[in-house]
Amino acid sequence: MxxxxxxxxxxxxxxxxxxxxxxxxxxxxxxxxxxxxxxxxxxxxxxxxxxxxxxxxxxxxxxxxxxxxxxxxxxxxxxxxxxxxxxxxxxxxxxxxxxxxxxxxxxxxxxxxxxxxxxxxxxxxxxxxxxxxxxxxxxxxxxxxxxxxxxxxxxDTNALFTDIEGFKSMAKKHFEASIKDKDLLLDPETFQLPENIGYSDDGIILLYNTYEIAPYSSGILEFSIPFEDAKPYLVFNRF
Structure with a gap:
C-alpha cells in the first residue's frame, strides 16, 4: 500500500x-x-x-x-x-x-x-x-x-541542419527553378545560402534581402522548399 x-x-x-x-x-x-x-x-x-x-x-x-x-x-x-x-x-x-x-x-x-x-x-x-x-x-x-x-x-543557420552542405546542394535546385522565369544575371555556380532561413507552414523559406545577391532593382528574392524535400537535412523535423 x-x-x-x-x-x-x-x-x-x-x-x-x-x-x-x-x-x-x-x-x-x-x-x-x-x-x-x-x-x-x-x-x-x-x-x-x-x-x-x-x-x-x-x-x-x-x-x-x-x-x-x-x-x-x-x-x-x-x-x-x-x-x-x-x-x-x-x-x-x-x-x-x-x-x-x-x-x-x-x-x-x-x-x-x-x-x-x-x-x-x-x-x-x-x-x-x-x-x-x-x-x-x-x-x-x-x-x-x-x-x-x-x-x-x-x-543560427548551422543549428538548423544536420548536413548544411547537403541542404545547400538540394536548395540550389529549388533556387534555380524559382528564378528561371526571372530576368536576373546570376551565376548558378556561385550559389550561396541566404542570411535568412526560416520555418513556415509551406516548408523552409529562404530569403535574400535587397543587394544580398542581386542589384536593388531585383528586390527581395524568396522561395520555399517543401518539408518532404528538406526533412533529411533538418535538426528540427517533427511534423
Missing part, C-alpha cells in the same frame, strides 16, 4: 513539474511606442508566457528592433530599451531638422513582425523593418529569427 502511494505521489509530482516547465509559449501582437514618438511605428509579437524561454525570445526580438532603429555606430545598443531607441530615433530627426531647416524630408521607421511557424521544438518569427532617413529610397530588411522552443535560444 505504501509503495502504491509512493508511486502515485511520484506521478503527480512528475505531471506537475512537466506542466510547469513545458508550458506552451503563446504570443500577443504588441505595439511599442514612447511618450514623444511621432515617426516610429512598431508592432511585433511578444511571448506572454511566464518562463525563461519566453523571456529569451522577447529579448532577442526586442534586440532586433533596437538595432533596426540605430543610426550610425554604437556600442551600447544592448543597454537600451526599445522605448529609448524610439526616443533616440525621434531625436536624431529633430537634430537633422535643426541642422537643415530647409529640408522637407520626412523620416519614418516601421517595424512589423509575425510568428510564421510554431511547433513543439522550434518557433520562427519574421520581422520586417523599413527605415527612411533621406536619400533616394528607404531601407527595407526582412529577418527570420528561429528559436529553440524549450530554451528560447536564438538559433
Amino acid at each position: 505504501f509503495k502504491n502511494k509512493y508511486l502515485l505521489l511520484t506521478c503527480v509530482f512528475y505531471m506537475f513539474f512537466s506542466c510547469k516547465t513545458d508550458k506552451p509559449i503563446n504570443f500577443t501582437e504588441t505595439n511599442i511606442t514612447s511618450e514623444n514618438n511621432q515617426i516610429v511605428e512598431i508592432n511585433i509579437p511578444l511571448a506572454n508566457t511566464d518562463n525563461d524561454a519566453a523571456k529569451s525570445i522577447n529579448a532577442a526580438t526586442k534586440d532586433y528592433v533596437i538595432k533596426a532603429l540605430q543610426i550610425g555606430e554604437s556600442n551600447n545598443t544592448t543597454e537600451k530599451s526599445v522605448e529609448e531607441s524610439i526616443e533616440d530615433f525621434n531625436q536624431e530627426y529633430t537634430d537633422f531638422i535643426n541642422d537643415f531647416p530647409e529640408s522637407t524630408q520626412k523620416w519614418e521607421a516601421q517595424i512589423d513582425g509575425e510568428v510564421i511557424f510554431k511547433a513543439q521544438d522550434i518557433i520562427s518569427i519574421s520581422l520586417t523593418s523599413y527605415t527612411n532617413t533621406g536619400g533616394a529610397h528607404g531601407n527595407l530588411n526582412i529577418s527570420f529569427l528561429n528559436f529553440d522552443t524549450s530554451t528560447g535560444k536564438l538559433l
Whole structure:
C-alpha cells in the first residue's frame, strides 16, 4: 500500500513539474511606442508566457528592433530599451531638422513582425523593418529569427541542419527553378545560402534581402522548399 502511494505521489509530482516547465509559449501582437514618438511605428509579437524561454525570445526580438532603429555606430545598443531607441530615433530627426531647416524630408521607421511557424521544438518569427532617413529610397530588411522552443535560444543557420552542405546542394535546385522565369544575371555556380532561413507552414523559406545577391532593382528574392524535400537535412523535423 505504501509503495502504491509512493508511486502515485511520484506521478503527480512528475505531471506537475512537466506542466510547469513545458508550458506552451503563446504570443500577443504588441505595439511599442514612447511618450514623444511621432515617426516610429512598431508592432511585433511578444511571448506572454511566464518562463525563461519566453523571456529569451522577447529579448532577442526586442534586440532586433533596437538595432533596426540605430543610426550610425554604437556600442551600447544592448543597454537600451526599445522605448529609448524610439526616443533616440525621434531625436536624431529633430537634430537633422535643426541642422537643415530647409529640408522637407520626412523620416519614418516601421517595424512589423509575425510568428510564421510554431511547433513543439522550434518557433520562427519574421520581422520586417523599413527605415527612411533621406536619400533616394528607404531601407527595407526582412529577418527570420528561429528559436529553440524549450530554451528560447536564438538559433543560427548551422543549428538548423544536420548536413548544411547537403541542404545547400538540394536548395540550389529549388533556387534555380524559382528564378528561371526571372530576368536576373546570376551565376548558378556561385550559389550561396541566404542570411535568412526560416520555418513556415509551406516548408523552409529562404530569403535574400535587397543587394544580398542581386542589384536593388531585383528586390527581395524568396522561395520555399517543401518539408518532404528538406526533412533529411533538418535538426528540427517533427511534423
